Amino acid sequence: MIEAIDLTKRYGATTAVDGLSFTVPPGQVTGFLGPNGAGKSTTMRLILGLDAPSAGTVTVNGRPYGSYRRPLFQVGALLDAKGVHGGRSARDHLRALALSNGIPDSRVWAVLEQVGLRKVARKRAGGFSLGMAQRLGIAAALLGDPPVLMFDEPVNGLDPEGVHWIRTLLKTLAAEGRTVFLSSHLMSEMALTADRLIVIGRGRLIAETTVADFLDGGTGNHVRVRTPQAETLAGLLTGRGAKVERQGGDALRVTGATAGEIGDLARTHEMTLLELAEQQTSLEERYMELTADAVDYRTAEETFRAAPTTK
Amino acid sequence: MTATAIRTPPGSARRLGFLGVLRSEFLKLRSVPSTFWTLALTVVFNVVFAALAATFVAGRLSAADRQKVDGIRLALAGLHLSQVAIGVLGVLVMTSEYGTGMIRVTFAAVPRRRVVLAAKAMVFAATALVVGTVSSFAAYFVFQTLLSGSGTGLKSSLGDPGVLRAVTGGGLYLAVLGLLGLGLGTVIRAGAGAIATLFGLLFAPALLLDLLPHSWQSTVGPYLPMQAGSQIFVAVSGEPDSLGTWTGFGVFCLYAVAAVTVGFVLLDRRDA
Numbered sequence: 001m002i003e004a005i006d007l008t009k010r011y012g013a014t015t016a017v018d019g020l021s022f023t024v025p026p027g028q029v030t031g032f033l034g035p036n037g038a039g040k041s042t043t044m045r046l047i048l049g050l051d052a053p054s055a056g057t058v059t060v061n062g063r064p065y066g067s068y069r070r071p072l073f074q075v076g077a078l079l080d081a082k083g084v085h086g087g088r089s090a091r092d093h094l095r096a097l098a099l100s101n102g103i104p105d106s107r108v109w110a111v112l113e114q115v116g117l118r119k120v121a122r123k124r125a126g127g128f129s130l131g132m133a134q135r136l137g138i139a140a141a142l143l144g145d146p147p148v149l150m151f152d153e154p155v156n157g158l159d160p161e162g163v164h165w166i167r168t169l170l171k172t173l174a175a176e177g178r179t180v181f182l183s184s185h186l187m188s189e190m191a192l193t194a195d196r197l198i199v200i201g202r203g204r205l206i207a208e209t210t211v212a213d214f215l216d217g218g219t220g221n222h223v224r225v226r227t228p229q230a231e232t233l234a235g236l237l238t239g240r241g242a243k244v245e246r247q248g249g250d251a252l253r254v255t256g257a258t259a260g261e262i263g264d265l266a267r268t269h270e271m272t273l274l275e276l277a278e279q280q281t282s283l284e285e286r287y288m289e290l291t292a293d294a295v296d297y298r299t300a301e302e303t304f305r306a307a308p309t310t311k
Numbered sequence: 312m313t314a315t316a317i318r319t320p321p322g323s324a325r326r327l328g329f330l331g332v333l334r335s336e337f338l339k340l341r342s343v344p345s346t347f348w349t350l351a352l353t354v355v356f357n358v359v360f361a362a363l364a365a366t367f368v369a370g371r372l373s374a375a376d377r378q379k380v381d382g383i384r385l386a387l388a389g390l391h392l393s394q395v396a397i398g399v400l401g402v403l404v405m406t407s408e409y410g411t412g413m414i415r416v417t418f419a420a421v422p423r424r425r426v427v428l429a430a431k432a433m434v435f436a437a438t439a440l441v442v443g444t445v446s447s448f449a450a451y452f453v454f455q456t457l458l459s460g461s462g463t464g465l466k467s468s469l470g471d472p473g474v475l476r477a478v479t480g481g482g483l484y485l486a487v488l489g490l491l492g493l494g495l496g497t498v499i500r501a502g503a504g505a506i507a508t509l510f511g512l513l514f515a516p517a518l519l520l521d522l523l524p525h526s527w528q529s530t531v532g533p534y535l536p537m538q539a540g541s542q543i544f545v546a547v548s549g550e551p552d553s554l555g556t557w558t559g560f561g562v563f564c565l566y567a568v569a570a571v572t573v574g575f576v577l578l579d580r581r582d583a
Binding site for chain 1: 339
């Protein structure tokens with residue numbers, strides 16, 4: 001369990017994290033989402049006591065991280081896969097961490113095996129691909145077999161097989177009752193992995209919810225209907241307060257009525273339905289909706305298009 | 312939540328905690344190639360310069376020169392280069408972690424940062440002292456062995472006044488200089504900046520001092536880090552203005568203590 005209360009971090013005039021309060025519960029995968037520069041990595045550094053908060057508190061299993069003498073038994077974290085001395089072997093990197101927390105050497109081999117790096121254990125980490133470096137970082141996080149795991153952009157640089165592997169790993173860890181907290185700017189990744197979401201933008205909390213609830217609020221949710229009697233059905237639906245949009249030919253885009261209601265209506269009026277499907281906003285669209293105001297870095301083209309034309 | 316029940320870490324004594332960090336830091340020091348190379352250079356500089364001095368310099372000194380030259384200092388001439396190697400290693404012990412981002416992994420594993428710095432300093436100082444002392448003695452014996460012809464006038468034995476202390480002092484000087492580098496590395500965090508500062512501090516003041524009036528040179532000069540520190544590896548001091556053996560070395564130690572102390576203070580105050 002991770003609990004942040006009014007967490008704030010300022011760097012000079014910039015406020016990277018702004019009064020953030022959230023809870024990451026055990027037994028689930030919680031996704032930490034936000035555009036680049038939203039404050040995800042800063043928040044994770046604050047959780048680990050690497051940066052001191054300007055205001056507010058954050059605790060891990062009820063205590064500030066810095067108060068643990070052997071924190072690797074409490075929290076395993078992967079912040080930056082490149083955070084390894086390139087001249088040191090994977091095995092020595094893990095052994096040094098294990099020694100500092102009194103973790104037996106047998107765990108070093110166990111985690112190397114678990115992440116699939118046993119064969120390259122004696123190779124220098126500097127020669128690792130980004131994917132291998134990610135695996136080494138994950139091995140380090142698993143070293144103390146901790147109840148809380150935290151990963152910053154863990155799928156970066158992994159090949160499809162590696163992405164699949166980490167998804168399975170994260171779900172397994174959560175199913176074992178652990179707290180799993182992972183950040184990403186990739187919604188599609190979250191859709192597949194996370195149970196809960198914490199969405200931030202410009203350091204502020206935008207949403208803290210389950211993935212399902214997050215999607216329910218989407219403005220793009222609608223029902224798509226195709227029928228030869230489109231005109232008639234549209235009239236009937238509008239009469240009942242639904243919003244209907246003709247989409248050319250025999251297709252309708254309906255909001256404000258469920259697929260069930262539309263189906264019943266069609267049957268009552270003996271209409272033929274060619275298609276009836278609920279369309280949910282994709283996680284990606286919903287995310288864009290919510291973070292539109294909070295995106296710090298846009299491409300020049302986007303800014304150009306967003307600006308009113310002077311012609 | 313059976314799978315996540317927190318196991319009691321084996322051995323919970325506070326002392327074991329520090330011992331673990333100490334062993335961790337010693338492994339870190341041993342497991343990177345830069346440590347091997349800088350220590351190898353330290354030994355090579357000390358021994359090779361002693362051999363060169365004995366072979367090419369000692370025999371060419373005139374009788375008058377030989378009166379003025381300190382044979383021990385000549386034997387330990389390599390210290391002027393090996394100090395560069397050991398100083399770089401001292402800096403790297405800290406800055407390589409900042410440069411790679413490893414420091415965040417280290418501090419996440421051991422949130423008590425001062426414990427990390429203390430362990431790093433102890434492990435490094437012990438290593439530098441052993442390598443420095445052994446190579447200093449090796450240089451001395453190589454020099455003595457290779458002396459020939461008129462150079463034999465520079466022969467000495469460890470029993471002569473100040474000789475044992477001076478040769479041992481070569482190792483002490485290197486260890487303290489390395490700690491100065493480690494302190495600067497902790498304060499500055501960037502390798503290039505810390506190395507530049509370290510060697511600026513060692514070599515620049517002597518050059519600048521030449522521009523100043525002579526009275527200043529004789530009052531300030533002896534307190535400069537290298538001038539003060541080198542007294543420990545001189546058997547018999549020839550320069551009238553220089554500090555005494557232990558006073559000079561004490562002053563040198565103060566520079567290292569100051570750098571490491573500032574490092575300790577800043578470590579907990581700054582974001583990693």
